[in-house]
Structure formats: structure tokens, C-alpha cells
Amino acid sequence: MASSGDPEFISSSTPLPPDGNDNYFKFDVILRFLLFAASLVTVVVMVTSNETKLVLFQGIPVPQPAKFGYSPAFIYFVTAFSVSGLYSIITTLASLSVVKKPHLKTNFLLHFIFWDSLILGIIASATGAVGGVAYVGLKGNKHLGWGKICGTYDKFCSHTAGSFAVALFGCVVTLLLIWLSAYAMQRRIPK
Amino acid sequence: MASSGDPEFISSSTPLPPDGNDNYFKFDVILRFLLFAASLVTVVVMVTSNETKLVLFQGIPVPQPAKFGYSPAFIYFVTAFSVSGLYSIITTLASLSVVKKPHLKTNFLLHFIFWDSLILGIIASATGAVGGVAYVGLKGNKHLGWGKICGTYDKFCSHTAGSFAVALFGCVVTLLLIWLSAYAMQRRIPK
Numbered sequence: 001m002a003s004s005g006d007p008e009f010i011s012s013s014t015p016l017p018p019d020g021n022d023n024y025f026k027f028d029v030i031l032r033f034l035l036f037a038a039s040l041v042t043v044v045v046m047v048t049s050n051e052t053k054l055v056l057f058q059g060i061p062v063p064q065p066a067k068f069g070y071s072p073a074f075i076y077f078v079t080a081f082s083v084s085g086l087y088s089i090i091t092t093l094a095s096l097s098v099v100k101k102p103h104l105k106t107n108f109l110l111h112f113i114f115w116d117s118l119i120l121g122i123i124a125s126a127t128g129a130v131g132g133v134a135y136v137g138l139k140g141n142k143h144l145g146w147g148k149i150c151g152t153y154d155k156f157c158s159h160t161a162g163s164f165a166v167a168l169f170g171c172v173v174t175l176l177l178i179w180l181s182a183y184a185m186q187r188r189i190p191k
Numbered sequence: 192m193a194s195s196g197d198p199e200f201i202s203s204s205t206p207l208p209p210d211g212n213d214n215y216f217k218f219d220v221i222l223r224f225l226l227f228a229a230s231l232v233t234v235v236v237m238v239t240s241n242e243t244k245l246v247l248f249q250g251i252p253v254p255q256p257a258k259f260g261y262s263p264a265f266i267y268f269v270t271a272f273s274v275s276g277l278y279s280i281i282t283t284l285a286s287l288s289v290v291k292k293p294h295l296k297t298n299f300l301l302h303f304i305f306w307d308s309l310i311l312g313i314i315a316s317a318t319g320a321v322g323g324v325a326y327v328g329l330k331g332n333k334h335l336g337w338g339k340i341c342g343t344y345d346k347f348c349s350h351t352a353g354s355f356a357v358a359l360f361g362c363v364v365t366l367l368l369i370w371l372s373a374y375a376m377q378r379r380i381p382k
Contacts, residue, residue, distance in 0.1 A: 070334040073323035106380050113373040121315045128319030132264035143261040146337040182304040189379045
């Protein structure tokens with residue numbers, strides 16, 4: 001059986017059964033599907049946030065829309081989660097395909113960590129960007145003279161808040177994916 | 192050596208020479224030091240961005256300061272990079288300490304990936320938050336009635352831009368750290 005310098009490991013030195021790794025890939029598929037669902041909800045909720053209100057302009061009520069396309073941060077957000085949604089479909093299929101091919105698994109784990117961490121960087125920065133701008137919209141910033149808009153645009157703001165919350169969940173799922181791949185990889189290293 | 196159910200492993204069962212891993216840990220130390228330097232520069236440049244200008248208020252010039260503490264996004268940014276700076280010191284020491292103890296290396300790799308990915312999520316979201324708010328400060332947003340402030344506060348804006356650029360570099364370094372740990376871990380798996 002496996003040799004090891006670790007006393008705890010010797011007492012339970014059975015290498016990982018193939019089933020264990022398959023279980024890992026099952027969790028992986030579930031998490032990737034969750035990432036897909038989170039990305040989809042994030043994008044749909046944000047894209048459907050358009051709202052038009054009558055705003056007084058020089059005493060005359062003028063229809064004034066609010067939509068995500070008005071802010072580059074929101075455009076980046078929608079783009080990033082569209083990419084992560086597409087990415088999660090591709091990697092869910094990849095993860096499903098590899099369940100039956102144990103010899104390919106290790107390479108897949110490495111690629112999963114590589115790409116998952118890149119995606120984490122992209123969606124975390126997008127979530128941060130929307131969070132930063134949305135907070136200004138919610139509270140305003142009196143020092144900079146930026147008025148809050150959430151009193152006026154309720155639907156736009158509630159959609160943004162919902163989208164932000166789901167996006168945060170998507171970031172946590174991506175972090176868990178990296179942790180899961182790293183853990184599965186470490187279990188394949190002989191002690 | 193370790194037993195394995197994987198047929199390919201038996202045919203090329205030479206494990207990685209210790210030198211290869213030591214080289215990995217050297218790169219790791221260098222990257223962690225870079226992350227420390229980037230975090231330090233990011234925080235210092237942002238904290239020293241205070242600027243006071245005379246702004247007309249009802250026809251009277253009033254001294255009006257701009258500082259990072261006025262925006263929660265900027266406070267989060269400084270906090271996140273203070274954490275990553277502290278984290279990089281601790282992990283640089285950990286990485287240095289493990290160069291001489293090969294039997295601990297594998298566990299360190301797993302922990303490095305765990306914590307590095309968490310730090311990546313934190314600093315990427317902070318960089319995104321500052322990027323989103325700073326872009327509004329740079330260009331304004333006429334749809335939302337938010338005026339740009341970068342015409343008035345030149346020093347504050349150039350400090351923010353510099354800090355943002357170094358923060359982005361810090362995010363890339365953290366991503367490379369995850370990739371390096373994953374690669375080093377994969378090389379320890381028998382083929």
C-alpha cells in the first residue's frame with residue numbers, strides 16, 4: 001500500500017477508491033449546475049430591470065428610463081455573468097464526460113482550477129463593481145454630490161439588489177469549485 | 192512506492208525530483224513578495240490621496256476635501272488590500288519555512304490554494320468596486336445626474352488610478368499563485 005511519512009495516513013492507508021473520485025465529480029457537476037443557474041438568474045434579473053419614471057425637468061414631467069446599459073459597471077456585470085454561464089455549461093459537460101474516464105481526471109482537475117480561478121476573478125470584480133455603484137445609487141454620496149436614485153426607481157433597485165445577491169452566491173459556488181478540485185487533486189497524491 | 196489503480200502510473204512511476212518542487216517554492220516566495228509589495232503600494236497610494244479644494248457653495252468658496260473614507264467602496268478596497276498584505280507576509284514566511292521540509296509541502300499546497308482563492312475573491316471584488324465608483328468619478332453619469340469629480344480633484348483621481356492599476360496587478364499575481372500551486376500539486380500526482 002502507499003508509503004507515507006504521515007502516521008495518521010499509515011493507519012488508514014487505503015488509497016482513494018474510484019468511487020470516491022466519482023463522488024467528487026458528482027459534487028463538481030452539481031456545483032457547476034448551480035453556477036449556471038446563478039449566472040442565468042443574475043443576467044435575467046439584471047437585464048429585465050428597465051424602469052421608466054416621470055421625472056420633473058424644468059417643471060415639466062419627462063419620462064426618464066433607468067436601465068443597466070447606462071452604467072459601464074452594470075454592462076461589465078452582465079457580460080461577466082454571461083461568460084460564467086456559458087463557461088459553466090461547457091465545464092458541466094466536461095465534468096460529466098470525464099466521470100467514465102478515470103485516466104483523464106487528473107488533467108481535468110488542473111484545468112478546472114486554472115479556469116475556475118480566472119472566472120472567479122472576473123465575476124468577483126464584476127460583483128464588486130455593481131455593488132460599489134449600486135451602493136451609491138442606494139445611499140447617494142453627499143460629499144461628491146451624487147444623489148440616490150433608489151427612492152425613484154424602486155423596480156430597478158430591487159432587481160439590482162436581487163441580481164447582486166445571486167451574483168454573490170455564484171462567486172461562493174465558484175470558490176467552492178476551486179476548493180473541491182484542489183481537495184480532489186490532493187487526495188490523488190500518494191503520501 | 193505508492194500503489195495505484197491507474198495503469199499509466201505503473202509505467203512511469205518516478206516521482207518528481209525534490210529540486211523541481213524547491214524551484215516551485217522559490218517562485219511561490221517571489222510571487223508572494225510581489226503580492227505584498229502590490230498590497231502595500233495600493234494601500235499607501237490610496238490612503239495618501241486626500242486632497243482639499245475650494246469649491247463654490249452659494250457663491251462663496253468653501254474648502255471641500257476629497258478622501259477615500261468618503262466612499263464605502265474605497266474603505267472596503269483599503270481594508271481588503273490591508274488583509275492581503277498581511278496575508279502575503281504570513282504566507283511568504285510559511286512558504287520559506289516549508290522549503291526545507293518536503294513532507295509538509297503537499298498539505299501546504301492545498302492550504303495555499305484554499306486561502307489564495309479566498310483572497311483573490313476579496314481583492315478582485317474590492318478592485319471592481321473601486322473601479323466602478325472611480326469610473327463614475329472620472330466620467331460622471333448623466334443619466335443618473337452624477338457629476339464627474341476628476342476635473343476638480345486631480346491628485347485624488349491620479350492616486351485612485353495608480354492604486355487601481357497596482358491592485359489589478361495584485362489580482363493577477365494572486366491568480367498566478369493559485370495556478371502555480373495547482374501546477375505543483377499536479378506534478379506530485381503519479382501519472
